[in-house]
């Protein structure tokens with residue numbers, strides 16, 4: 001798909017998804033501190049924004065401050081991530097980030113970066129291990145640094161592959177570039193939210209639920225699956241004969257091989273025993 005047609009296609013996808021899903025208006029106003037955006041990004045990858053928001057609230061409510069999170073055990077941090085996939089891995093990422101941040105700044109804020117040019121801020125942030133994740137980087141750009149970024153996690157990538165936008169090679173950074181060129185900044189957050197709805201509603205893992213997807217008419221995967229289904233349906237010859245027969249005519253369907261044949265008279269007669277000598281005396285008349 002050429003870049004221009006990808007942009008048009010993604011615009012159509014956006015419009016169709018907007019018809020189906022109601023995106024909360026506050027998503028336009030979401031703005032987090034850099035630190036919060038890092039934690040949010042770690043929590044949001046492969047989950048929903050409600051889950052990520054809940055986790056962020058739990059860290060704020062259940063821990064005294066970010067320093068307490070830093071000195072907590074992985075199990076304690078995991079308690080704020082109940083119901084998340086890979087909670088231990090996420091807890092470790094969060095703690096590592098807070099430790100690195102404290103070692104470098106003796107504090108828990110990175111908000112001075114908001115005033116710097118984006119490139120400069122990203123250079124500083126790239127020294128933190130958490131920023132090895134393209135998803136976390138894009139989340140921080142989008143929600144804290146005021147730049148244009150569209151975070152792509154595995155679920156979004158899967159949906160975009162099915163839609164023919166993402167290449168099969170799985171290059172997330174390249175895919176993000178395509179999306180960011182095609183979707184304008186002022187629609188970026190809404191686009192992300194709509195895609196998230198799609199990946200948790202119909203474009204799910206395993207078998208996507210294409211028949212009730214708003215994108216089924218524009219999605220190549222849905223079209224292929226439909227073609228495959230109609231190709232695997234074997235034509236029913238007998239049924240055709242019956243339909244074509246004039247009204248009132250009874251057409252007997254030809255028995256198939258699997259169908260049991262009606263026994264003939266000969267078949268009804270019991271076969272003689274293989275070795276009559278072995279049989280007992282035949283019963284005489286009484």
Ligand code: SF4
Pocket residue numbers: 159162163202203204208209210213214215216217219220221222
């Ligand atoms: S039509 Fe099917 S494969 Fe395509 S986006 Fe919708 S659910 Fe996913």
